[in-house]
Amino acid sequence: MKSLAEDHQQSTVGDPGRPTVGLRERKKARTRASIRQHAMRLFREQGYGETTVEKIAEAAEVSPSTFFRYFPTKEDVVISDDYDPLLIAAFRAQPPEVSVVEALRRSVRAVFSGLDPENIEREAYRHQLMETVPELRAAMYTEYRRSIDLLANLVAERVGLDPESPELRAFAGALVGVMLAVAYTSEGMVLDEGGFGRIDRALAFLEAGLPLPGSRPSA
Amino acid sequence: MKSLAEDHQQSTVGDPGRPTVGLRERKKARTRASIRQHAMRLFREQGYGETTVEKIAEAAEVSPSTFFRYFPTKEDVVISDDYDPLLIAAFRAQPPEVSVVEALRRSVRAVFSGLDPENIEREAYRHQLMETVPELRAAMYTEYRRSIDLLANLVAERVGLDPESPELRAFAGALVGVMLAVAYTSEGMVLDEGGFGRIDRALAFLEAGLPLPGSRPSA
DNA sequence: CATCTAATGGTAGCTACTATCACTTCATAT
DNA sequence: ATATGAAGTGATAGTAGCTACCATTAGATG
Numbered sequence: 083m084k085s086l087a088e089d090h091q092q093s094t095v096g097d098p099g100r101p102t103v104g105l106r107e108r109k110k111a112r113t114r115a116s117i118r119q120h121a122m123r124l125f126r127e128q129g130y131g132e133t134t135v136e137k138i139a140e141a142a143e144v145s146p147s148t149f150f151r152y153f154p155t156k157e158d159v160v161i162s163d164d165y166d167p168l169l170i171a172a173f174r175a176q177p178p179e180v181s182v183v184e185a186l187r188r189s190v191r192a193v194f195s196g197l198d199p200e201n202i203e204r205e206a207y208r209h210q211l212m213e214t215v216p217e218l219r220a221a222m223y224t225e226y227r228r229s230i231d232l233l234a235n236l237v238a239e240r241v242g243l244d245p246e247s248p249e250l251r252a253f254a255g256a257l258v259g260v261m262l263a264v265a266y267t268s269e270g271m272v273l274d275e276g277g278f279g280r281i282d283r284a285l286a287f288l289e290a291g292l293p294l295p296g297s298r299p300s301a
Numbered sequence: 302m303k304s305l306a307e308d309h310q311q312s313t314v315g316d317p318g319r320p321t322v323g324l325r326e327r328k329k330a331r332t333r334a335s336i337r338q339h340a341m342r343l344f345r346e347q348g349y350g351e352t353t354v355e356k357i358a359e360a361a362e363v364s365p366s367t368f369f370r371y372f373p374t375k376e377d378v379v380i381s382d383d384y385d386p387l388l389i390a391a392f393r394a395q396p397p398e399v400s401v402v403e404a405l406r407r408s409v410r411a412v413f414s415g416l417d418p419e420n421i422e423r424e425a426y427r428h429q430l431m432e433t434v435p436e437l438r439a440a441m442y443t444e445y446r447r448s449i450d451l452l453a454n455l456v457a458e459r460v461g462l463d464p465e466s467p468e469l470r471a472f473a474g475a476l477v478g479v480m481l482a483v484a485y486t487s488e489g490m491v492l493d494e495g496g497f498g499r500i501d502r503a504l505a506f507l508e509a510g511l512p513l514p515g516s517r518p519s520a
Numbered sequence: 521c522a523t524c525t526a527a528t529g530g531t532a533g534c535t536a537c538t539a540t541c542a543c544t545t546c547a548t549a550t
Numbered sequence: 551a552t553a554t555g556a557a558g559t560g561a562t563a564g565t566a567g568c569t570a571c572c573a574t575t576a577g578a579t580g
Contacts, residue, residue, distance in 0.1 A: 224442075287468050325578070363528080543560080
């Protein structure tokens with residue numbers, strides 16, 4: 083997400099006609115992509131821990147210094163993605179008649195079912211890595227916190243409540259928590275139909291008020 | 302929690318009479334406590350990032366090697382706690398008439414309201430650190446995953462369901478997610494009455510099926 | 521008391537990451 | 551077209567977390 087913002091920023095006040103996508107910008111984007119690509123390949127080939135930043139830099143034909151200019155940490159190569167803006171847009175586009183949870187479900191589906199197989203493959207591997215490597219799992223926590231905040235604000239906007247209210251925080255927390263608990267089985271991957279099915283089922287259960295035997299909700 | 306297990310294990314098959322709490326074990330416990338204590342003090346005085354392991358080791362009068370023998374990572378000094386067994390016991394002790402959420406609420410209250418002011422203070426600072434320092438926030442992720450698993454198993458045991466079922470996972474995920482979202486305001490700390498109040502409110506909201514306007518649960 | 525085991529300290533080394541600086545490459549204005 | 555400025559790069563050196571190894575010491579056991 084930071085990546086996206088960076089890549090799209092334009093160095094000077096453009097010419098609306100020819101939007102100054104300057105050679106510089108393009109080269110930067112290419113370098114970033116190259117580093118990420120080589121990194122992921124090496125991770126796949128020899129494992130995350132075994133792949134040093136130096137090796138990645140060498141493979142991408144840049145210096146280690148440059149690597150760290152593009153990615154503040156080694157983890158960031160795997161962690162960072164560009165889906166937030168898409169998900170936000172998709173959520174905002176949902177018709178007001180559907181429930182919040184349903185709107186969310188549709189947004190996720192809309193974004194991720196629009197991916198070509200290659201990207202799906204890449205995403206799947208990315209998530210597998212994140213589940214598998216402890217350092218990356220840890221780094222995801224920040225990601226989830228951010229998701230809760232994002233979701234609270236988005237839902238607040240939709241239903242017209244204060245995003246700081248305990249109710250909204252609880253709602254967002256519960257939702258993200260459910261995803262967290264269900265989205266990954268032991269071995270990563272959310273994007274196949276099985277994954278969607280599991281998520282749908284869990285969300286429905288949540289929307290029904292988590293009716294466990296012996297839990298007897300408010301009734 | 303690992304700590305507790307380690308500290309309480311007895312090296313040899315005891316003598317029930319004199320339980321071989323041997324001088325060795327006691328010294329180990331003291332060393333561990335000392336390291337942790339000095340570390341926390343230094344963190345408070347000069348900040349987490351500014352306090353090197355070397356400094357901690359020096360303050361506790363051990364070698365850096367020894368530090369890492371007691372705590373696998375620097376983060377672990379802050380992250381690890383000993384409450385899991387207490388919470389488990391408290392939860393198991395709850396009468397079967399109360400709802401799962403209520404049982405949980407009572408367990409948490411029981412454990413944390415039994416703390417003396419000094420421990421409360423320490424806990425509060427611990428959590429503040431964990432919220433504040435990015436590395437520690439990240440490390441907590443693993444903690445939350447573990448909590449979900451633990452909770453799923455505990456509840457499964459109580460209501461007699463498969464802990465791997467999506468319903469139970471969702472339930473545990475939602476609960477932990479709610480805690481995650483609500484327990485900390487911007488600056489840590491869960492253990493005062495305000496914290497309990499917020500948690501209670503959010504849990505009640507969850508138990509009621511998260512009735513947001515425009516959310517219209519299953520009805 | 522002798523012996524065996526566990527805890528310790530010290531050394532050396534790897535890797536992620538930072539800071540700094542000189543150099544080169546691209547962008548812009550005259 | 552060229553000079554001037556800015557931005558991207560690489561090299562060097564250094565810090566800190568962490569590991570592996572080995573020799574030494576301190577405590578437990580028979």
